[in-house]
Amino acid sequence: MKGKKLTHTDESGNPQMVDVSAKAITKRTARAQASVKVGADILSLIKHNELNTKKGPVFQTAILAGVMGAKKTSDLIPLAHPIGLEDCKISITTRKDSIVIESLASISSKTGVEMEALTAVSIAALTIYDMCKALSHNITISEIKLLEKTGGKKDFKRKP
Secondary structure, X not given: OOOOOOOOEOOOOXXXXXXXXOOOOEEEEEEEEEEEEOOHHHHHHHHOOOOOOOOOOHHHHHHHHHHHHHHOXXXXXXXXXXXXXXXXXXXXXXXXXXXXEEEEEEEEEOOOOHHHHHHHHHHHHHHHHHHHOOOOOOOEEXXXXXXXXXXXXXXXXXXX
16 A cells, blocks of 8 residues: 555645546446344344334335435535436345345446445445334444446456
């Protein structure tokens, strides 16, 4: 990492927005993932549509919240560029006593959508927590991570 410079700081270490004015518009995508461990009992209730909340079905509400969060990323993350997000898809699957949330965000732009994809899964995970906390506070959100990104200077794909 020696010799690397952070993009969001100037020579004096002060925060700055990255100037993307000279960058080319390219197709950019990002996939992110988060895990929510709710326990077998809560997961069973969700799977069998037995968890009634005033906010609606847990997974569907989390998907909507995740997309809404992705669209608001620049309001939440300092110095993130406001972008016209072109697509954001969220899928939710279950494993044992956990819920796995994945997002795929895309845009044709001068800047990437990694933060939007990460925000989407984070907000979806927080929504699941919020909707299930009446049953237990023993819920863990973990492994929020970028799985891959395309476009821009270089592509990235996390190794399994």
